[in-house]
Amino acid sequence: MKGYTSWRIAPMLLFAFFIFLATSTAREAAQPDAADRHPLRESRSASESTKWHGAKQKDSSGNEQHQNELADSVKEATALLRKVKPPTVSKLAHYTRKPKGLLGTSAYYAKEAFVLLFMGAPNPANLLTTSTSTTGPQTKLAAPLSRAVKLLSEAAQQGDADAIFLLAEMNFYSNFTHPISYPLAVQYYKQLADLDGNSTAQYMLGFVHATGLNPDVPSDQATSMLYHTFAAEQDNTRSQMTLAYRHHAGIATPRNCDEAVHWYKKVADKAIAYYRSGPPGGHVLSKDSYSLANDVGGVYGEGASVSSAGIHARQGGVTSDAYADVEDVLEYLHLQSSKKDLKATFGLARLHYDGGRGMKRDLRLAKQYFMQVAREYWSETGKIRKDVPGGTEKLASKAAGYLGRMFLRGEGMEQSYSKARIWFTRGLANGDALCQYSLGLMHMQGLGVPQDTAKAADFFSAAADQDLAVAQTNLGMLFLDQGDVVTATRYFELAARNSHIEAFYYLAELNNQGIGRDRSCGMASGYYKIVVEKAEAVWASMSEAHEAYEEGDTQKAIVTYLMAAEQGSEMAQANVAFLLDHTKPKWSPIAWLLTQSRSAKTSVGDAALALIYWTRSAKQQNIDSLVKMGDYYLSGLGSLASAENAAACYQAAAESLLSAQAMWNLGWMHENGIGIDQDFHLAKRFYDQALETNREAYLPVKLSLFKLRWRSWWNDVTHGSVKSMGSDEAPAKRRSFAEWLSDFLEADAQMYGQDYEADDWGSGEEEKMMGSDGGDFWGAEGDIDDGLLETLLIGGLVAALGWLVWYRVQQQRAAEERRRREGVEGGQAPPVVPAGAGEGQQQVPPPPAPGQQPDGGFFPQPGDPNWGAWVAGGVGH
Numbered sequence: 052m053k054g055y056t057s058w059r060i061a062p063m064l065l066f067a068f069f070i071f072l073a074t075s076t077a078r079e080a081a082q083p084d085a086a087d088r089h090p091l092r093e094s095r096s097a098s099e100s101t102k103w104h105g106a107k108q109k110d111s112s113g114n115e116q117h118q119n120e121l122a123d124s125v126k127e128a129t130a131l132l133r134k135v136k137p138p139t140v141s142k143l144a145h146y147t148r149k150p151k152g153l154l155g156t157s158a159y160y161a162k163e164a165f166v167l168l169f170m171g172a173p174n175p176a177n178l179l180t181t182s183t184s185t186t187g188p189q190t191k192l193a194a195p196l197s198r199a200v201k202l203l204s205e206a207a208q209q210g211d212a213d214a215i216f217l218l219a220e221m222n223f224y225s226n227f228t229h230p231i232s233y234p235l236a237v238q239y240y241k242q243l244a245d246l247d248g249n250s251t252a253q254y255m256l257g258f259v260h261a262t263g264l265n266p267d268v269p270s271d272q273a274t275s276m277l278y279h280t281f282a283a284e285q286d287n288t289r290s291q292m293t294l295a296y297r298h299h300a301g302i303a304t305p306r307n308c309d310e311a312v313h314w315y316k317k318v319a320d321k322a323i324a325y326y327r328s329g330p331p332g333g334h335v336l337s338k339d340s341y342s343l344a345n346d347v348g349g350v351y352g353e354g355a356s357v358s359s360a361g362i363h364a365r366q367g368g369v370t371s372d373a374y375a376d377v378e379d380v381l382e383y384l385h386l387q388s389s390k391k392d393l394k395a396t397f398g399l400a401r402l403h404y405d406g407g408r409g410m411k412r413d414l415r416l417a418k419q420y421f422m423q424v425a426r427e428y429w430s431e432t433g434k435i436r437k438d439v440p441g442g443t444e445k446l447a448s449k450a451a452g453y454l455g456r457m458f459l460r461g462e463g464m465e466q467s468y469s470k471a472r473i474w475f476t477r478g479l480a481n482g483d484a485l486c487q488y489s490l491g492l493m494h495m496q497g498l499g500v501p502q503d504t505a506k507a508a509d510f511f512s513a514a515a516d517q518d519l520a521v522a523q524t525n526l527g528m529l530f531l532d533q534g535d536v537v538t539a540t541r542y543f544e545l546a547a548r549n550s551h552i553e554a555f556y557y558l559a560e561l562n563n564q565g566i567g568r569d570r571s572c573g574m575a576s577g578y579y580k581i582v583v584e585k586a587e588a589v590w591a592s593m594s595e596a597h598e599a600y601e602e603g604d605t606q607k608a609i610v611t612y613l614m615a616a617e618q619g620s621e622m623a624q625a626n627v628a629f630l631l632d633h634t635k636p637k638w639s640p641i642a643w644l645l646t647q648s649r650s651a652k653t654s655v656g657d658a659a660l661a662l663i664y665w666t667r668s669a670k671q672q673n674i675d676s677l678v679k680m681g682d683y684y685l686s687g688l689g690s691l692a693s694a695e696n697a698a699a700c701y702q703a704a705a706e707s708l709l710s711a712q713a714m715w716n717l718g719w720m721h722e723n724g725i726g727i728d729q730d731f732h733l734a735k736r737f738y739d740q741a742l743e744t745n746r747e748a749y750l751p752v753k754l755s756l757f758k759l760r761w762r763s764w765w766n767d768v769t770h771g772s773v774k775s776m777g778s779d780e781a782p783a784k785r786r787s788f789a790e791w792l793s794d795f796l797e798a799d800a801q802m803y804g805q806d807y808e809a810d811d812w813g814s815g816e817e818e819k820m821m822g823s824d825g826g827d828f829w830g831a832e833g834d835i836d837d838g839l840l841e842t843l844l845i846g847g848l849v850a851a852l853g854w855l856v857w858y859r860v861q862q863q864r865a866a867e868e869r870r871r872r873e874g875v876e877g878g879q880a881p882p883v884v885p886a887g888a889g890e891g892q893q894q895v896p897p898p899p900a901p902g903q904q905p906d907g908g909f910f911p912q913p914g915d916p917n918w919g920a921w922v923a924g925g926v927g928h
Contacts, residue, residue, distance in 0.1 A: 296619030322586035414463025451478035452485030468499025536567030662689035694726025
C-alpha cells in the first residue's frame with residue numbers, strides 16, 4: 052500500500068520539479084533593472100549631475116594633500132572590493148550545459164522538454180538590446196560593495212581617473228558582483244576619455260557606438276570610427292584590430308587595403324613579439340575560440356548544416372570516437388595504458404601536454420607519461436634495453452623529444468639545458484624530427500652549447516625534410532638572412548601549409564615590402580590577418596566568453612563575443628549571430644502570455660544586429676551564415692522583406708556545392724515563384740541537387756518532389772503558363788557492341804557533316820580571294836569531303852605498302868627455292884645441321900653457285916662485310 056501511495060505522488064513531485072526548473076529559468080527576467088538598482092542614481096542632485104557629466108580637469112591648485120586623500124579613498128575602496136566574494140555558478144547551469152550521469156542527464160532533458168512545451172520564447176532580459184531604463188524596485192548592495200561604490204563615486208566626482216575607470220568597468224562587466232548598467236558605464240567612460248584621453252575608454256566608447264549596446268546611445272558608425280582612431284593612435288590593440296578589419300572589409304568606410312595593412316601590421320608585430328617573448332621555441336598559442344553552433348550540429352542542426360553534412364559530417368560507427376567526450380577518450384587510453392600499450396600511454400602524455408577544450412594542460416602528469424614511454428627503451432643509466440618490442444624505439448624517441456622540450460623550456464620542471472640536450476641526443480639516434488629541430492634551436496641561440504649557425508642549419512634541414520613546420524620556418528629565416536629569397540619563400544610556404552604563425556608573418560612581410568616579387572597589398576593584408584587571429588591572447592578574451600556561455604550567462608557571453616566580432620573574428624561573429632538568432636521556433640501558449648509586454652522595438656533591434664553579424668560572417672566564407680542571411684531577408688527580420696535578396700543569398704550559397712539547404716530553398720522559391728520566376732523544371736533541378744549534395748535530405752526532397760509532380764501535372768492539365776518539370780529521365784540501358792558502333796558512326800558522320808559559319812574561318816573578302824563565287828567555300832552539295840578523301844588516300848597507301856612487302860617476301864622465297872633446286876641438280880648436298888643443335892643455333896647457308904651473286908637478303912646479315920657499314924650508316928638517321 053505504501054508503494055502504491057508513493058507511485059501516486061510521483062507525478063506531483065515531478066510536476067513540482069518542472070516548476071522549480073521553470074522558476075530558475077525565469078528568475079533572471081524577474082530581477083529589477085541593473086541601472087535603476089544603483090544606490091547613487093537618485094541621490095545625485097541636478098547640480099551634481101551637471102558637474103558629473105562635465106569633463107573635470109586635474110586639480111590645478113596642486114594640493115598634494117587633496118590628491119593623497121583621493122588616492123587613499125581609492126585604495127580603501129579597492130581593499131573593500133577584494134573582500135567581495137565572487138558569484139558562484141548555480142548547479143542548474145551545470146545541468147543545463149554539461150549533463151553528467153543519471154541525475155544530470157535527467158535534469159537536462161526535463162528542462163529542455165519543459166522549455167520546449169511551455170517556455171519556448173526567449174528570455175527578454177537575455178536579449179542584448181533590451182532596454183535598461185524601465186523603473187523597478189531598488190536592491191541594496193552588499194555592505195563592502197556599497198561602501199566601496201560610495202568611496203569611488205566621491206573620488207570620481209573629484210576627477211580621480213582610477214576611481215572613474217573602476218566604476219566604468221564595474222558597471223559594464225559586473226565586476227565584484229556589481230549590477231550591470233550600460234548607461235552609467237558609458238557616462239563614466241565618457242568622463243574618463245574627456246579627462247585624460249584614456250585609450251581604453253575611447254575604445255569602449257567606439258565599441259558602444261558601433262553596436263548600439265546602450266539603448267540611450269543610438270548606433271553611430273562615424274562616431275565609432277572617430278573614437279577607435281583616437282584609441283588606435285595611442286597604440287590600443289583592440290582599436291587597431293577594429294580599424295584594420297573595417298578598412299579590410301569596407302565597414303563604415305571605403306575599402307582601403309593600405310590602411311588595413313598599416314593597422315594589421317602593428318598588431319602582427321605585437322603578436323610576433325609576444326610569441327617570441329616566451330621560452331625557447333616561443334609561447335604556446337592556444338586557440339580558445341570555437342563555434343557554438345557546431346556543438347549542436349550547426350546552425351540548422353546535425354546533417355542539415357554545412358558544418359555537419361557532406362564532407363564535414365562526422366562519420367563514426369559503434370566503436371568510433373567521432374562522438375566521444377574527452378573524458379571517455381581519457382578513460383579508454385588509461386585502460387589501454389594499464390595493459391602496457393605504449394601508443395595509449397604516449398597519447399595520454401600528448402593530451403595532457405597540449406591540453407584543449409574542456410581539458411587544461413597538466414605538465415607534471417604529461418612528464419610522467421612521457422618518462423614511462425622513454426623508460427621502456429632506455430634504462431635510468433641511458434643504456435638501451437635488450438629485447439624491446441618492435442616500434443618501441445620510435446615512440447621512445449618521440450617521448451625523448453618532448454621530455455627534452457620540457458627541460459629546455461622549463462615546463463613542469465626546472466629549466467636545464469644539459470638535460471634537454473641529453474634527451475634530444477637520444478631521440479636523434481632514431482631520427483626524431485622534434486629532437487633535430489630542438490638541437491638546431493640550441494645551436495642557433497647558443498643555449499647550453501656554443502652558437503653555431505652551420506650546425507643549426509643542418510639540424511633544421513633534417514627536421515624540415517620530415518615536414519616539421521617550425522623547422523621549415525627557421526630554415527627559411529636562415530636563407531632569408533643569406534639573401535636567398537626564393538628558397539626562403541619556398542620554405543615559408545611549406546610551413547604555412549601547417550599554419551605556423553611566423554611563416555605567415557614572413558610571407559606577409561615579403562608581400563608587403565615587395566621582396567623577391569611585386570608588392571601585393573591584398574596578399575599582405577590576408578597574411579597579417581591570419582597572424583593576428585592566431586595570437587588570441589594579444590587582442591581577445593574568447594575564453595571568458597566561452598566560460599560565461601557554459602555558466603549560462605548569455606548576456607555576458609554575447610558582449611564578450613561582440614568585442615571579438617567587431618575586431619574581425621569570423622567565429623565570434625557567427626557566435627553572436629547564433630545567440631541572437633530570431634528564426635528559431637519560439638511560440639507556445641504560455642510563452643505568448645508571458646511576452647505580451649515585450650516591445651517590438653527590442654526584437655527588431657536584436658534581429659538587425661544578428662543580421663549584421665550573419666552578413667559579416669558570410670563575407671568570410673561561412674556558408675551557413677550566408678543561408679541565414681537569406682532566411683532573414685525572406686522573413687523580414689532586421690530588414691525589409693526582400694525575396695530577391697534572399698534568392699541571391701541562396702544562389703551564392705548553392706554555387707559552393709556544399710549547402711543542400713540553400714539548394715532546397717531555391718527549389719522551393721522556383722516552385723512557388725517567390726523572388727524569382729516560377730519554374731517547375733528548375734525547382735526539380737535544385738531539389739535533385741540538394742539530394743545529391745546531402746543524402747540525409749532524402750525525406751524532405753522526396754516529399755517536395757511528390758508535391759511538385761502533382762502541381763506540374765495540374766499545370767499541364769489546365770494549360771498553365773509555368774514551365775513543366777517534364778518526365779524523369781529513364782536510366783540509360785547497356786548498349787550492345789552493334790548499337791555502340793552504330794552510334795559511333797552516326798556521331799562521326801554528324802561531326803564531318805556539320806555546317807561551318809563563314810565567321811569561323813574567314814571573311815567574305817578572303818573567300819573571294821580564294822576563288823569563291825559566293826557559294827559554299829567547301830564545294831557544292833554532293834562533293835566529297837576533304838576529310839573523307841584523306842581517309843581513303845591513307846587507306847590506299849597502307850594497302851599498297853602491305854602488298855609491296857608481301858610481294859617482296861614471295862619473290863625472296865621463290866629465289867631461295869630456285870637456288871635449292873639448282874644445288875641439288877649440280878650435285879651439292881643441302882646444308883647439314885649438326886646433331887644436337889638448338890633452335891637458337893644459326894645455320895650456315897650453302898655457298899652460291901659458280902657465277903651467281905650471293906643473296907644478302909632484305910638487309911645485310913651479321914658476318915657480312917657490309918654489315919658494319921650498314922649499321923654505321925644508320926646511326927643518327
